Amino acid sequence: MNRPPRKLVKSAPKGTLWIGGPIDNCKLDLRIYGADLVPQEITETLGHRPTKYWMKGDPLPSGPRVRQQSAWFLEAPETKKAEIDKQVTWIFSRLTSDVRIWKKLGRKFKMKLNAIIYLESWNRGFDLSSASMAEISRRGLTLDFDIYFYGKEVPKWRAGEMPRTKK
Helix, strand or coil: CCCCCCHHHHHHHCCCCCCCCCCCCEEEEEEEEECCHHHHHHHHHHCCCCCCEECCCCCCCCCCCCCCCEEEEECCCCEEECHHHHHHHHHHHHHCCCHHHHHHHHHHHHEEEEEEEEECCCCCCCCCHHHHHHHHHHHCCEEEEEEECCCCCCCCCCCCCCCCCCC
């Protein structure tokens, strides 16, 4: 978990409530879905093999049901800090930059970047650069966030109030 510098912690009053900082972990992937999607065709069109894929009709791992659509995923390497810009760059550097191809795929399939954010402490955040936003937009993608909190800390104030340190 990210903590303030030790010197600052030692000099703070007892019971100081520490907030903020970067996210603890993130994973980013490109997801393309469609009933008529053929993963091999997406691979040939974008120029890179998927990290995972499935076909419509494949069995779900959780039971007797089957998948209702096909999918093609490319997962960026997981990072321990708020490095979503690096993950966006990693994904796009492996795929075609031809906007016409992306637009054609976007008319036929549902496409998005999915960011999975893990927090060990509350009130964490990150930035997404204008360059990354431009590249995402240029390709006609949406950016989806799944945020998970795994910490034990829980804010002890009501919504709309500012946090206070213990006295």
